[in-house]
Amino acid sequence: MIHCEGLVKIFKTKDIEVVALQGLNLTVEDGEMMAIIGNSGSGKSTLLNILGGLDHPSAGQVRVGEWDLLKVNDSELVQYKRSTVGFIWQNNARNLLPYLTALENVEMPMMLSGKVDRAYAKQLLEWVGLKERMHNKLQQLSGGEQQRVAIAIGLSNRPKLLLADEPTGSVDTRTSDQIMEIFRRINREIGLTIVIVTHDLTLASKVDRVVAIRDGLTSTEFVRRNPGLDMASEDGGFGKQGGLQEVHEAFVVVDRVGRLQVPKEYLEALGIGGRATMEFDGGKIVITPPKLIKEEES
Numbered sequence: 001m002i003h004c005e006g007l008v009k010i011f012k013t014k015d016i017e018v019v020a021l022q023g024l025n026l027t028v029e030d031g032e033m034m035a036i037i038g039n040s041g042s043g044k045s046t047l048l049n050i051l052g053g054l055d056h057p058s059a060g061q062v063r064v065g066e067w068d069l070l071k072v073n074d075s076e077l078v079q080y081k082r083s084t085v086g087f088i089w090q091n092n093a094r095n096l097l098p099y100l101t102a103l104e105n106v107e108m109p110m111m112l113s114g115k116v117d118r119a120y121a122k123q124l125l126e127w128v129g130l131k132e133r134m135h136n137k138l139q140q141l142s143g144g145e146q147q148r149v150a151i152a153i154g155l156s157n158r159p160k161l162l163l164a165d166e167p168t169g170s171v172d173t174r175t176s177d178q179i180m181e182i183f184r185r186i187n188r189e190i191g192l193t194i195v196i197v198t199h200d201l202t203l204a205s206k207v208d209r210v211v212a213i214r215d216g217l218t219s220t221e222f223v224r225r226n227p228g229l230d231m232a233s234e235d236g237g238f239g240k241q242g243g244l245q246e247v248h249e250a251f252v253v254v255d256r257v258g259r260l261q262v263p264k265e266y267l268e269a270l271g272i273g274g275r276a277t278m279e280f281d282g283g284k285i286v287i288t289p290p291k292l293i294k295e296e297e298s
């Protein structure tokens with residue numbers, strides 16, 4: 001579904017350039033539900049905005065389905081956004097219209113794209129657990145319910161890919177669990193590919209694969225040890241404390257030409273700056289601080 005290779009995004013302002021993505025590689029399979037984690041400023045939203053067609057990449061490759069997002073023109077991009085991708089933001093509910101009902105809010109974007117499908121709008125609200133509340137005005141719904149209306153809207157154009165940026169960032173744990181349950185269901189039942197950006201490791205531990213971004217590059221991948229395990233139980237089947245390392249195996253990402261990212265903490269601990277020594281001992285690759293030439297000579 002998604003294929004990024006060497007993806008670069010540079011933001012240029014008057015006097016500075018920020019390289020937000022520095023040659024990022026990422027592949028997401030059709031029907032996969034995965035999460036992207038990373039510190040603030042690591043490039044997560046930049047990546048999501050590019051995948052959502054909201055921002056243009058600077059260089060590299062980025063394909064979503066049949067679309068080449070580096071090459072699309074403006075009218076193709078409109079088509080891409082209408083036909084392929086759905087978006088959910090942390091504060092999506094803020095963009096809803098308080099004086100319209102939940103159902104009317106879901107129908108609104110359908111109207112803007114020229115085709116209202118009331119039966120589908122109702123089905124979406126049923127999927128997100130708002131069957132009984134679809135005729136209530138938005139202002140009569142709780143924050144969590146409004147976020148679920150926003151999810152229904154994100155699905156209203158029947159996307160093939162759903163992008164969610166901190167979708168549970170401003171809701172309580174119960175609503176957060178409900179939202180993850182909705183994602184899981186639509187992922188299973190209609191095979192929708194879902195990419196979730198989050199800071200929340202508990203949330204991330206509920207998906208099969210988590211990709212960590214550091215400084216605009218994919219650095220580590222966490223793959224679930226037991227993907228067959230039923231995730232429907234309250235704690236995702238992992239115990240309440242199910243952190244990433246407990247549930248997933250961590251792999252460092254090595255790109256096609258052999259580049260990998262060594263965590264800054266490791267480098268600092270060993271005092272490695274611009275250079276290091278690398279040795280292959282037949283079973284391991286060992287990176288050590290460079291030996292001083294003087295030492296070698298003595």
Ligand SMILES: Nc1ncnc2c1ncn2[C@@H]1O[C@H](COP(=O)(O)OP(=O)(O)OP(=O)(O)O)[C@@H](O)[C@H]1O
Pocket residue numbers: 011012013018019020038039040041042043044045046047
């Ligand atoms: N429009 C912009 N103009 C200039 N710099 C930008 C712009 N958008 C993002 N950046 C910079 O790009 C880098 C990556 O930002 P991005 O928002 O993608 O990070 P993030 O991982 O989503 O962070 P957060 O978790 O805080 O949302 C940051 O250094 C940020 O300051």
